[in-house]
Amino acid sequence: MNAEQILFILFGAVSLIGAIAVISFRHPIYSALSLIVTFFAQAGLFILLGAHFVAAVQVIVYAGAIMVLFLFVIMLLNLGTLSVKGALGGKLKGFAIILGILFAAEGIYIAVNSLNDTAVASAESTAAAVTTTTYDIGELLFSKYLLPFEVTSLILLAALIGVIVLVKRDSQEES
């Protein structure tokens, strides 16, 4: 076992434990914190794959920005401990079961496929060969994927304008 494999097992284990903790904790703040731990472990996995830029962006966007907003909402709404049986149980139970079965099926499918070694082998070979730098990503974004990139930024702009319109209407009604 080389260093890379040990690190992979470490990050994978932390990310799994974090993910389980998200749904096991009763208090939403602790769930949110566990999710941050998972994001960090995933950033570590990205670094192992040679995708440094993606790892940094993962931490900046998810751990640094989105989860802070999660915490804000949880604190401002002052949510107490939640239990599955109480608030969410009845209505969402069927939905949860269907989603659970779907995810389980996906997991089994991937596990069975990886037994054939093809998926894992190809992933390993690409990881060993390529260390993606920010330069490469920039090059790709502004040449091959220019149109999708611009479309994405338009979608974000639309969301931005939508938020401003919503907030504006509220403040006008108040005054």
Add this chain to the structure above:
Amino acid sequence: MENSQLLVLILSSIGKILIIVHLLLIGVMAMIWSERRVSGWMQDRLGPNRVGFQGILQPIADGLKFLFKEDIIPDHVDKPLYVLAPAMLLVPAMVTIAVVPFGSAITILGHEIPLQIADINIGVLYILAVTSLGVYGVVLGAWASNNKYSLLGGLRSSAQMISYELTLGLAIIGILMLTSSLSLREIAKAQGAYPWEWNFLIHFPAFLAFTTAMFAETNRLPFDLAEAEQELVAGYHTEYSSMKFAMFFMAEYMNMIVGSTVVVTLFLGGWHFFGLENMGGPVWSGLISFGIFFVKTAIFLFVFIWVRWTLPRFRYDQLMNFGWKFLMPVALSSIVVTGTLWITTGSRLIVGIGNVVSAFIVASIVAGLLVMKTPKPTIQDSDNQLTPTALDAIE
């Protein structure tokens, strides 16, 4: 990689980490002393001068006092997070230094050792990522204290940190475009030996925006609303005592030191100073470059204290307006202007002049709009919406 090279890499890394972490901790102590002494000097009083020569051992006395104080954990707090929060603030403050190059390179026994703990190719992004994590310590400490003042302080501080992070990130982009690298070592190297070749002149508006955002990120005056004593007792660390309280303070000073090193690297030429860094042999030039970097950082830290006693605290709405409506447009305009002028002319001089001109135009437009838009607060409005303290501030 050969085994001997690997050994050198590991040993030198451990050595560098030990030296830098201890320098950082000593730096915190030096900052506590110099902050109090410089404050005293600026207010025409003495400051602590009893313990040791000129009071230089005062931080050690303070530290011992903190250690021997009773470590109170109030009954009503959320215990795990309450204990974790100071560490969550201190760790991000500390690990940022890992990517900052604090000198050129030293050659020892035929091995060239770069004076930097880790030269990673996403250095700038790493700094942005790590600084964005500092918010958690503040927010969780505030929330876990289960105290209204703490929570208000924490919310203020985190809103402020999130807002100013944007400016922090945007202000760097101009530099990245000219250097075409995210590695801090490359950015420091790209700046020449003379002050007029450093980034702060080419990107002057971005430099000001970045420095301002840095003050906001470290929660220093004039942006210390998180711990506004008159309104919030002590803000997010009201409920903390003993060494946990001290850790919050250490984190603040550490953020200042690390922030200064980042500013020096990005804008003030890193370890360059009139070619002095190339003097002497392979060993001396490395040490001299480290000395230059050290002095530059110290000067910038003095500015931190200087500003504290020069500018009064902002009001909260002023803070948000300033961050979003003033600093952000200036930083954005600097990106557009730098990009266009660099592509079309390729001259650093023109980019520098264009940046200043565009920042001036944007700033005056924004200032004009803000003055026209802001309704003057009437007494009736104030009675309904503003707290007595805010009312005092207006009058």
